[in-house]
Amino acid sequence: IDLTGDDKDDLQRAIALSLEESNRAFRETGITDEDIAENKASLKRTHTEVWSDSPNPHDRKRQDNCPVGLKNVGNTCWFSAVIQSLFNLLEFQRLVLHYSPPARMQDLPRNQKEHRNLPFMQELRCLFSLLVGSKRKYVDPSRAVEILKDAFKSSESQQDVSEFTHKLLDWLEDAFQIKAEEDREGEKPKNPMVDLFYGRFLAVGVLEGKKFENTEMFGQYPLQVNGFKDLHECLEAAMIEGEIESLHSAENSAKSGQEHWFTELPPVLTFELSRFEFNQTLGRPEKIHNKLEFPSMLYMDRYMDRNRDITRIKREEIRRLKEHLTVLQQRLERYLSYGSGPKRFPLADVLQYAMEFASSKPVCTSPVEDIDTTAPPGATTALLPPPQRVSIHKPFTQSRVPPDLPMHPAPRHITEEELRVLEGCLHRWRSEVENDTRDLQASISRIHRTIELMYSDKSMMQAPYRLHAVLVHEGQANAGHYWAYIFDPHQQRWMKYNDISVTKSSWEELVRDSFGGYRNASAYCLMYIDDKKPFLIEEEFDKETGQMLSGLDKLPPDLKEYVGADNKLFEREMEEWDALQARKLQQEKLALATASVARQPMSTEPCPPDNTGEPFTCLNLWPYHLKQLVYDKCGPEAAFFKAMKVEYTRLLRFAQEDTPPERDYRLLHIIVYFIHNQAPKKIVERTLLMQFADRNLGFDERCKSIMKVARAKLELIKPDEVNMEEYEVSESLMYLIYAYQYNKELLAKGPYRGHDEELIAHYRRECLLKVNEHAAALFETGEESKVNAGLSIMNELVVACIPLLLVDEMEEKDMVAVEDMRNRWCSYLGQEMEPNLQEKLTDFLPKLLDCSTEIKSFHDPPKLPSYSTLELCERYGRVMTSLTLSRTPADGR
Numbered sequence: 001i002d003l004t005g006d007d008k009d010d011l012q013r014a015i016a017l018s019l020e021e022s023n024r025a026f027r028e029t030g031i032t033d034e035d036i037a038e039n040k041a042s043l044k045r046t047h048t049e050v051w052s053d054s055p056n057p058h059d060r061k062r063q064d065n066c067p068v069g070l071k072n073v074g075n076t077c078w079f080s081a082v083i084q085s086l087f088n089l090l091e092f093q094r095l096v097l098h099y100s101p102p103a104r105m106q107d108l109p110r111n112q113k114e115h116r117n118l119p120f121m122q123e124l125r126c127l128f129s130l131l132v133g134s135k136r137k138y139v140d141p142s143r144a145v146e147i148l149k150d151a152f153k154s155s156e157s158q159q160d161v162s163e164f165t166h167k168l169l170d171w172l173e174d175a176f177q178i179k180a181e182e183d184r185e186g187e188k189p190k191n192p193m194v195d196l197f198y199g200r201f202l203a204v205g206v207l208e209g210k211k212f213e214n215t216e217m218f219g220q221y222p223l224q225v226n227g228f229k230d231l232h233e234c235l236e237a238a239m240i241e242g243e244i245e246s247l248h249s250a251e252n253s254a255k256s257g258q259e260h261w262f263t264e265l266p267p268v269l270t271f272e273l274s275r276f277e278f279n280q281t282l283g284r285p286e287k288i289h290n291k292l293e294f295p296s297m298l299y300m301d302r303y304m305d306r307n308r309d310i311t312r313i314k315r316e317e318i319r320r321l322k323e324h325l326t327v328l329q330q331r332l333e334r335y336l337s338y339g340s341g342p343k344r345f346p347l348a349d350v351l352q353y354a355m356e357f358a359s360s361k362p363v364c365t366s367p368v369e370d371i372d373t374t375a376p377p378g379a380t381t382a383l384l385p386p387p388q389r390v391s392i393h394k395p396f397t398q399s400r401v402p403p404d405l406p407m408h409p410a411p412r413h414i415t416e417e418e419l420r421v422l423e424g425c426l427h428r429w430r431s432e433v434e435n436d437t438r439d440l441q442a443s444i445s446r447i448h449r450t451i452e453l454m455y456s457d458k459s460m461m462q463a464p465y466r467l468h469a470v471l472v473h474e475g476q477a478n479a480g481h482y483w484a485y486i487f488d489p490h491q492q493r494w495m496k497y498n499d500i501s502v503t504k505s506s507w508e509e510l511v512r513d514s515f516g517g518y519r520n521a522s523a524y525c526l527m528y529i530d531d532k533k534p535f536l537i538e539e540e541f542d543k544e545t546g547q548m549l550s551g552l553d554k555l556p557p558d559l560k561e562y563v564g565a566d567n568k569l570f571e572r573e574m575e576e577w578d579a580l581q582a583r584k585l586q587q588e589k590l591a592l593a594t595a596s597v598a599r600q601p602m603s604t605e606p607c608p609p610d611n612t613g614e615p616f617t618c619l620n621l622w623p624y625h626l627k628q629l630v631y632d633k634c635g636p637e638a639a640f641f642k643a644m645k646v647e648y649t650r651l652l653r654f655a656q657e658d659t660p661p662e663r664d665y666r667l668l669h670i671i672v673y674f675i676h677n678q679a680p681k682k683i684v685e686r687t688l689l690m691q692f693a694d695r696n697l698g699f700d701e702r703c704k705s706i707m708k709v710a711r712a713k714l715e716l717i718k719p720d721e722v723n724m725e726e727y728e729v730s731e732s733l734m735y736l737i738y739a740y741q742y743n744k745e746l747l748a749k750g751p752y753r754g755h756d757e758e759l760i761a762h763y764r765r766e767c768l769l770k771v772n773e774h775a776a777a778l779f780e781t782g783e784e785s786k787v788n789a790g791l792s793i794m795n796e797l798v799v800a801c802i803p804l805l806l807v808d809e810m811e812e813k814d815m816v817a818v819e820d821m822r823n824r825w826c827s828y829l830g831q832e833m834e835p836n837l838q839e840k841l842t843d844f845l846p847k848l849l850d851c852s853t854e855i856k857s858f859h860d861p862p863k864l865p866s867y868s869t870l871e872l873c874e875r876y877g878r879v880m881t882s883l884t885l886s887r888t889p890a891d892g893r
Contacts, residue, residue, distance in 0.1 A: 069138035205258025261305035291517025676752035
């Protein structure tokens with residue numbers, strides 16, 4: 001697709017084909033629209049950092065015994081997924097926590113490996129100790145990540161995370177090896193990392209006619225995904241390479257091939273799923289999105305060397321069954337797709353249609369135009385001679401169906417006997433076809449079931465491995481986001497570890513995110529643990545009391561002191577915050593008390609009736625005869641005070657009414673807002689004076705005189721007597737993003753300080769979706785300036801604001817909107833485009849998929865343009881009219 005050209009039809013066709021392919025994938029997986037919607041809602045990349053860490057430390061406090069998350073410090077979600085999976089292996093956790101550095105570590109390191117690995121080991125201990133006993137909701141792994149980044153220059157571009165896992169285990173192995181050599185001088189050192197993660201397999205094969213056997217060690221076992229439907233198929237393919245017939249025969253053959261048989265399985269069995277391959281045509285790596293199923297309990301007996309003979313027998317039986325299955329499926333296909341032309345139909349349906357045709361009765365047409373209307377009454381057309389036709393061109397009637405052609409397809413000539421014989425044959429043939437089809441389908445089902453149960457006997461279920469963790473990648477080969485699903489055996493539930501967010505999950509959610517096949521998310525690493533070795537996940541118990549150790553009790557003395565100090569720092573931060581808030585509250589109470597003593601209560605006498613019932617104007621609502629009476633009798637100043645009392649009483653009545661969000665009187669008049677929030681008397685008084693001093697209320701001489709009195713009173717109030725800063729909210733209403741944030745802060749101070757939160761969220765969400773669509777449209781043009789403008793909009797507005805939509809994890813529609821925006825941009829990855837566009841897209845996507853890397857402080861919102869008072873009144877009136885007359889949003893808010 002040439003995005004730089006003027007012809008946009010290619011682009012539209014490509015997008016349509018992409019959508020069609022996605023829909024086909026949906027249908028093949030059997031996933032419903034409800035599943036997709038639920039899946040979108042479940043994809044919650046929660047980054048509670050809005051502009052930075054929440055200033056309120058209570059927002060960052062760990063709840064009960066909820067697992068601690070890891071902060072994403074910039075393209076490090078892969079680090080969080082791997083580390084959390086290892087940390088939740090309690091045996092691994094104990095090994096790391098109780099690791100003591102070699103005595104010679106204080107001296108100069110002997111080599112670069114010690115210089116790097118031992119400091120990393122120390123940082124990992126500190127990090128694990130915080131994950132155990134911290135009072136924080138999430139902790140910062142920056143120090144450990146920095147050591148990694150020095151050795152991993154490619155981490156900035158999110159290269160293959162499996163490389164990181166390999167390196168990590170190598171570093172840990174080296175660190176434990178140094179310690180083991182020091183502890184066991186003269187003996188063969190035992191490395192616990194090797195014992196935990198490494199196994200052995202036997203390679204048996206033939207190379208150019210010569211048999212061989214080799215024993216090899218393995219850690220993460222790589223498996224190809226492409227072309228296989230489940231994990232067992234991947235394993236079967238990985239265990240057999242090339243031609244192996246010569247292994248099973250006495251004759252020496254020149255063919256080459258080999259089989260792998262596990263001789264020793266590690267307690268932690270890790271499969272690396274190869275979901276990335278290099279596209280030679282495009283010259284770049286691509287991700288394989290195929291669906292691949294895997295079980296929660298995996299039995300490895302069929303791949304063990306001790307079961308070599310029985311497995312070979314079963315494999316041969318499965319091979320024979322699959323060959324028979326192929327024959328049956330081909331025969332069934334001939335019944336279900338019958339015909340010699342390009343279009344095929346089920347044979348049973350073809351016979352049914354033939355039966356329906358044979359039994360149809362002909363019904364001929366009889367055009368009205370062909371009837372001779374001059375025939376005498378009562379005469380039938382059969383007794384009349386053929387009428388003389390005049391050749392007149394009648395396009396409509398001459399194009400009609402000839403009178404002797406049946407309205408519906410039916411035999412022209414068929415006797416009762418012929419029909420009876422034909423129906424009998426067709427009925428019998430159809431029954432035979434249906435029976436044959438059922439028999440074939442039943443045979444195919446039985447073979448499938450036989451293959452499924454081939455290894456279900458107890459002798460082949462002696463090596464059970466339970467799924468411990470699934471590491472998931474969402475995105476494409478060159479960009480994406482990582483998270484992990486980890487099983488909690490004590491609570492018997494799955495947990496989702498997504499950077500700082502740790503939430504309860506389920507097997508169903510894991511399946512949707514991990515199997516792949518219909519989204520850009522899929523598993524790239526599976527971690528199974530030996531179900532017969534409970535020490536891997538068993539908690540530690542106190543040897544004296546027998547009680548289970550938890551929290552700081554699990555830590556050695558040095559780490560207990562380290563975590564204790566960090567917890568004290570956090571507690572002090574919360575105490576200082578509480579003290580600050582208490583001082584602010586005390587100041588507010590003191591100000592309210594002072595204002596209450598000084599306040600002269602305004603009159604609350606009954607308001608003269610008015611016809612509008614709206615708190616939108618003041619002097620013009622005061623009945624004319626009353627205004628004239630007071631003015632003529634007592635003068636303009638008395639009329640002013642009377643008008644003030646009438647207006648305040650009216651507004652007070654509105655403040656006491658309950659209203660729906662779309663008719664909130666606080667938005668119609670600022671005085672109502674002040675009354676709700678117990679604003680000081682001077683603020684209310686000053687605002688009322690400004691209302692009466694406005695020149696737009698000068699309807700006649702009386703009003704102008706009252707306006708002059710109000711201006712004179714207004715000048716008597718000194719600026720330092722009123723603090724309006726706390727109540728100036730009009731600017732926030734102009735900008736939805738800031739409005740939502742400011743409104744939330746206002747609501748925290750009191751229920752009447754802000755407006756309906758869901759209403760603002762609705763318009764904020766709609767606005768962001770429109771902005772995203774506009775930026776995508778600019779990118780699709782392919783023009784350099786427009787592409788840059790679109791990406792600039794995304795980086796400065798959309799990417800920066802997405803964390804705001806995900807922060808509370810409360811609004812499902814916000815989650816769906818975020819996924820829609822991300823999917824909009826991910827859809828370009830499979831399309832052909834200019835190299836410079838591809839480079840820009842590749843650089844931009846990680847920011848969109850992993851917004852925590854782009855979290856930064858926002859600048860102050862733009863200042864309001866300068867308007868005259870008259871312009872503001874007119875604009876305000878138009879806005880309020882549209883709000884009152886327009887319908888509420890579609891979701892009912």
